[in-house]
Amino acid sequence: MTSGHFAGQPAGHLLPAARPLDRRWVTAALMLAMVLASMEQTVTSTAMPTIIGSLHGLEHYAWVASIYLLACTVSMPLYGRLADTIGRKRVILFAMGLFVVSSVACSFAHSMIQLIIFRGLQGLGAGGTMPVVLTIIGDLFTLEQRAKVQGLFSAVWGTASLAGPALGYLLLKMFGWPSIFYVNLPFGLIAFSVLAWKYHDVEKPHKVDLDLPGAAMLAIGCMALLAMVSRLGPGGWPASVSVSLGLIALLALAIFVWVEHHASNPIMPIDLLMHRAIGPSLLGSLLVGLGALSLDIFVPLYVQGGQGGGAGAAASVVTPVMMAWAVSGVIAAPLVVRWGFRRVAMLGTSLGVFSYAGLLACCYFSLPRPILIAVLVFTGLGFGPASMTYLLSAQNAVAWRQRGMVTSSLQFFRTMGGAVGIGLLGALFNIIAQPQLKTLVSHSKHISAASLLDPHTRETLPPELLAQAGKMISGGLWWVFVAMFISAVAGAVVATLLPKQKADHKVSAMEAAEYI
Numbered sequence: 001m002t003s004g005h006f007a008g009q010p011a012g013h014l015l016p017a018a019r020p021l022d023r024r025w026v027t028a029a030l031m032l033a034m035v036l037a038s039m040e041q042t043v044t045s046t047a048m049p050t051i052i053g054s055l056h057g058l059e060h061y062a063w064v065a066s067i068y069l070l071a072c073t074v075s076m077p078l079y080g081r082l083a084d085t086i087g088r089k090r091v092i093l094f095a096m097g098l099f100v101v102s103s104v105a106c107s108f109a110h111s112m113i114q115l116i117i118f119r120g121l122q123g124l125g126a127g128g129t130m131p132v133v134l135t136i137i138g139d140l141f142t143l144e145q146r147a148k149v150q151g152l153f154s155a156v157w158g159t160a161s162l163a164g165p166a167l168g169y170l171l172l173k174m175f176g177w178p179s180i181f182y183v184n185l186p187f188g189l190i191a192f193s194v195l196a197w198k199y200h201d202v203e204k205p206h207k208v209d210l211d212l213p214g215a216a217m218l219a220i221g222c223m224a225l226l227a228m229v230s231r232l233g234p235g236g237w238p239a240s241v242s243v244s245l246g247l248i249a250l251l252a253l254a255i256f257v258w259v260e261h262h263a264s265n266p267i268m269p270i271d272l273l274m275h276r277a278i279g280p281s282l283l284g285s286l287l288v289g290l291g292a293l294s295l296d297i298f299v300p301l302y303v304q305g306g307q308g309g310g311a312g313a314a315a316s317v318v319t320p321v322m323m324a325w326a327v328s329g330v331i332a333a334p335l336v337v338r339w340g341f342r343r344v345a346m347l348g349t350s351l352g353v354f355s356y357a358g359l360l361a362c363c364y365f366s367l368p369r370p371i372l373i374a375v376l377v378f379t380g381l382g383f384g385p386a387s388m389t390y391l392l393s394a395q396n397a398v399a400w401r402q403r404g405m406v407t408s409s410l411q412f413f414r415t416m417g418g419a420v421g422i423g424l425l426g427a428l429f430n431i432i433a434q435p436q437l438k439t440l441v442s443h444s445k446h447i448s449a450a451s452l453l454d455p456h457t458r459e460t461l462p463p464e465l466l467a468q469a470g471k472m473i474s475g476g477l478w479w480v481f482v483a484m485f486i487s488a489v490a491g492a493v494v495a496t497l498l499p500k501q502k503a504d505h506k507v508s509a510m511e512a513a514e515y516i
Contacts, residue, residue, distance in 0.1 A: 022198045023140055027149065029194035030133050033096060034153055035160040036187045037130045040103075040122070043164040043171075043180055051177050055112045067116050070226060071123030073415045074219040079128035080408025081210065081267040083135055084401050088201045091404075092132040093192060099125025100188035107178035131408035138395040138403050139201065144337045146395075150388050154329025211267050214259040218267070221252035222416065229423025233430035268409055277341070277397035278406060280497040281390035284345065285410045286417035287491040288387050291352060291484060293418030294425050295321065295379060298480050302363065306474035308466060309369070317373050324380025332385035336392055345389040345495035351382030353492050356485040363478045386491065387414075393498055421487070425480045433476025440468055 044051075051064075083091040102121035109115035134150075141149055171179040228245035231237045237245070260266040273279055300314035307313070328348075335344050358375030361367065394406045 022200075025194055025198040026136070026140065029191045029198070030136060031153065031156050032187045032191035033092070033129055033133050033195075034156055036096070036099065036184055036191065037126055037133070038157045038160040039164045039167070039187075040099075040126065040184060043168040043183060050172060051115070054177060055109065055115060064112070064116055064119055067120040068123040068126070069415070069419060070223060071120045072127040073226075073412060073419065074222050075124050075127030076131050076408040076412040076415070077218060077267040077405070078210070078215045080131055080135070080405040081265070082128075083132050083404030083408070085210075085265070088132055088136050088139065088404065089195065089199055091128055092136065093196060095125050095128025095132065096188055096192050096195075097125075098122075099129055100184055100192070101125075103181045103184040103188070107181040131411045132404065134391065134411070135395075135404045135407040136199070136201070138407065139400060143392060143396055146392060148333045150391065151330035151333035151384075154384060154388065155326045157326065159326060211259070211263045211265055214256055214263055214267050217252045217256035217259060221249045221256060224249035224252060226419055226423070229420050229427070232423060232427030234434045235430070236427070267405065269405070272398070272402065272406070273409065275397055276497075277499050278394045280494050281394040282409060282413045284349075284386060284390045284491060284494045285414040287487050287494065288383060288390070289414035289417030289419075290421030290487050291356075291379070291491070292325075292383060294421050294480070294484055295376070297422050298425065298429070298477055298484075299359075299376065302474065302477045303369070303372075306363070306470050306477060307366075307369065308470055313369065317369065317376060320373055320377050321380040321383075324377045325383045328381045328384030329388050330384075332388055335385070336389055340500065341389050341393040341396075342495065342498040342500055344385045345393075345498055346492065348382040348384065348386030348389065349488070349492040349495045351378045352386065352488040353485070355379040355382065356481065356488045360478070360481050360485055363474055363481055366474070386495070389495075389498070425483055428483060429476045429480050432479055433472055436472040436475075437469060440465070440472065 079091055079095060099122055102118050102125055105118040106115060106122065109118055134153075137146060137149055137153070167183065168180050171183065224245045228237070228242055228249065232242065236242070257270060260268055260270050273282060296318060299317055303309045303314040303317050332344055332348070335347075355375055355378035358378070359372070362372045362375060391407070391410055394410055395403055398406050
């Protein structure tokens with residue numbers, strides 16, 4: 001197999017490389033688009049309680065985040081296929097335009113229902129922004145250049161994610177909650193204008209067969225699966241509803257596989273996804289998504305509920321992980337070219353295994369917070385090399401016409417891994433800890449299990465009660481951390497499945513022959 005393409009395919013004509021000046025402009029615009037997508041995930045977090053108070057819709061709180069994640073996830077594969085058929089430029093401009101317009105619409109929402117609808121449209125825009133940005137990077141740069149650029153983009157993504165909550169808080173205090181949605185407007189307009197002006201991809205004539213049956217089956221299966229795992233455990237769906245949702249998900253995904261085998265232009269070709277460089281990358285991305293999101297959800301719960309710390313203490317534990325992730329992406333960039341995909345992926349996943357083992361030790365022995373922070377930094381140092389390697393490995397294995405599909409599939413698997421993972425781990429925690437917590441507070445009329453985590457009510461509770469609750473929460477989370485450790489070990493095993501050989505780092509889709 002030749003690097004970057006599948007063997008046995010005839011060569012076509014050369015794709016013209018972008019001019020250096022244009023490439024700098026386009027890269028800057030793509031960075032702004034990256035800021036747009038990454039900051040949106042965190043800038044709204046600090047404003048949500050205020051928004052709920054203003055729009056009076058506490059019962060719909062979970063849907064504001066869930067509908068965004070769902071719309072973003074299920075639309076990624078379709079955007080990837082569109083980018084491969086009608087060109088990257090049309091797709092990225094449409095996705096960014098939809099994202100910016102729906103962001104402004106969110107600021108005019110007068111009810112939670114309206115906000116949920118606009119957030120769903122925002123998610124549809126986000127679903128095409130990040131994957132196509134990464135696809136265009138794969139088109140413009142050789143592997144050696146791409147590794148460096150991806151490292152820089154990783155740092156931009158991490159910085160924007162970290163700045164999101166602080167910026168959201170500042171805008172909320174100064175201008176009110178609608179202003180947090182306007183933060184997307186300047187970034188979006190500048191990036192949109194530059195890409196419309198400077199970026200020109202190669203759009204060869206294609207027969208646009210979008211495989212809508214496959215997209216529909218994938219969307220139905222994912223929605224049913226996410227709905228099922230979102231309310232597993234005590235207090236969730238009745239058993240009959242969970243079973244029904246599970247059967248719907250299995251049936252829809254089985255039909256999806258059948259459709260993909262017979263579609264002339266599938267959104268996720270099954271044989272391609274089984275490729276030696278792509279299959280492990282997809283599975284590895286799924287496990288990275290599970291590890292990253294579960295750490296972001298359950299470690300703060302351990303710090304606040306198990307150790308009795310506040311929101312600031314929880315942030316002090318998670319923030320260094322994000323910083324280490326951004327830095328490690330930059331450090332790992334030259335290693336991908338020098339060592340090859342497998343060795344860098346094994347380095348990253350090994351650091352993850354070590355870190356999650358340390359997390360288990362911290363929880364079991366109740367080690368102090370500085371040790372916990374030091375241990376978790378290694379998780380961030382592992383996420384960077386692993387996630388970058390999976391992206392570069394998969395992109396390098398295909399030609400231009402398949403790069404959008406592969407990149408969007410990686411993002412899809414990573415997002416689904418996180419969403420399904422936290423649902424399953426949350427159910428595990430509820431099954432273990434909730435009955436104990438309910439028993440603990442059963443003799444009090446004014447205390448609920450949820451109030452044990454409320455910083456305002458915790459101050460009024462007896463220290464003995466808080467100590468017992470902390471032990472129960474830590475006990476339930478210990479098993480969650482065991483599951484996270486097992487997933488990290490699985491990730492290390494998956495990394496060994498990547499090809500041994502180094503890729504030809506001079507090949508890129510914009511500089512090499514495209515295969516028909």
